[in-house]
Amino acid sequence: MTIPYHTPLSADQQRSLGIETPQPLAMADRVRFSELDTLNHVNNSRYMEWFERMRVRYSQECGISTYGGEGAAPRIVIRSGEIHYRQEMVMDEDYVATCGCTAFRNTSYTLRQEIWSGGTIRCTFDCVLVLLYPDGSGRRMPIPDAVRERFVAVDGATPA
Template identity: 25%
Template sequence: MAHRTSFRVRFSEIDPYRHVNHAVYVSWLEAGRVEALEDAGMGLDLLQADGIQIVITAIDVKFKKPAVAGDVVTIETEVAETRRASSRWHQRVMRGEEVLVTADIHVGICDDAGRPTRPPEGFMHKLAALGN
């Protein structure tokens, strides 16, 4: 089941065209992933203590409809696939039932030196639980 994070669009996130700037969505997507990890008991502080870094290796964002100031948006986050040291995530930015943005994110797992590594035992199982 997808993890959900909701909030109201702030005026500071609006560009001169009176809608949310495209770069803001990438920050929102990151916030959705971080909250999903935290709620699954895998906060970034715990991962760092285990010497694990989660890094984005690719992101494909499709902008379908704009969000505007005052909208309440929901970031839906789910893990679509897990492998030994990587995963693929799917996220959507929603306004009610309307899909505003979709994103496919490829994530790698690295050690403190930035080298690909396998995560601690049980990590990928917890991550897979964020799937649909």
């Protein structure tokens, strides 16, 4: 199977790549030379960049923010996160980054993010994100009802 890069993968495509439980958002890419460290495996900081790209895309797709700088889009900040590096990755290795909401509260939500390659999880990142009003006041902003409904209907998330 040819893996389409930078394009959301369907549940069937995810399964065919060894992802046990398809996620709401999954996209494939390939490890580049510039992402390697002196030991010739992916530098740990690159995983965080891959996860960040997925969080931005996820936020756009579920309607939290367009990142366009217009309107009253919330500021989205990571309150906490836990990363687990499970197996190294090397140059030219195809991988799939996934993202989905697992739980939410009034102003925050938890994302589970994973990097898969060759049918195995290589890295995971669980993080709690908080919505803040865009005015810079630091006040928390409630998650819009439509987004909460999407968390439940599409991601299978549960209110905490």
